[in-house]
Amino acid sequence: MKEDYLKIIFELGGSHKKVSNKDISLGLGIAAGSVTEMVSKLADEQLVVHEPYAGISLTPKGEKYAAELVRKHRLWETFLVDKLHYNFADVHQEAEVLEHQTSDRLATALDNFLQHPKACPHGGVIPSASGEFPEVSRVLLADAKDGEKVTLERFLDNHELLTYLEELQLRPGDEVTVVRHEPFEGPLVIKKAGADQPINVSYKASHNIFIRADK
Structure with a gap:
């Protein structure tokens, strides 16, 4: 679905x-050939610019x-975790369905009810109604x-990834030291x-976690 590609490009910093x-492929768990095909379609719709060998x-x-899709998705994730006490790893699929049924009016009401959260449970920033969002790592x-000592800042919104990270007992905000990169x-x-x-x-999960360096 093209919306999934737009959201992952947004999350990876495509703005x-x-x-x-490769990063899109790792983020979505989809073969690189399929990514190339969809990116070409998005370019035809003038939603992305694709420069060969550049990105x-x-x-x-x-x-x-x-930004509109991400806003609605993350507001629902926040509601499901904070108000309905859903498990951290299980909200993505529910929010995926709800975001497509959410009008701008409902998104505004949900934002007001939640008292304007800045980020979802996975650390992703929630864009404003006008599509503005702060710069993130x-x-x-x-x-x-x-x-290097770093803080885990946010996780890509992927059910398999989030389940895996929950099993490792890792959450946004955790401070960690990188011991070593195993080869190959x-x-x-x-x-x-x-x-x-x-x-x-x-290896795959480490390409789906964003960090900030500890000072």
Whole structure:
């Protein structure tokens, strides 16, 4: 579905930079060939710009559409977790259905009811009704250096990923130290602040977690 592609490009920073086919593929868990085909269709609809060997970015039209989808999706996720006490990892699919049935009026009412949350339970910023959103980290956990101390800031909105990270007991806001990158697309070894045992985070998951460096 094209909306899923627009949302993942938005999440990966496609409003401000070029996003690679590989990152979209990892984020959606879809083969690179399928990504190329859909990106071509989005470009035909003037929702993205695709520069071969450089990457993909959202057009103003694509960004407006994506921000609207993301806003409604994340408001529902926040409602489901905060008010209906859904599990952290289980809200994505429910919100996926609800976002498409949500009018702008309902989104505004939901935002008011929730007292204008800034981020969803997975750390993703919630755009305003006008489509504005603050700049967020675009740095992946996979790109952190060995020995670096970082804070997990947000997770890509993917049910499989969120279930996996919940099993590892990782949440946005956790402070971790990067121990080492295992070679040949092996796991990233990290250690949570105050924990004794290291945690192995898969190669794919480490490309779906955004961080900020601790100062």
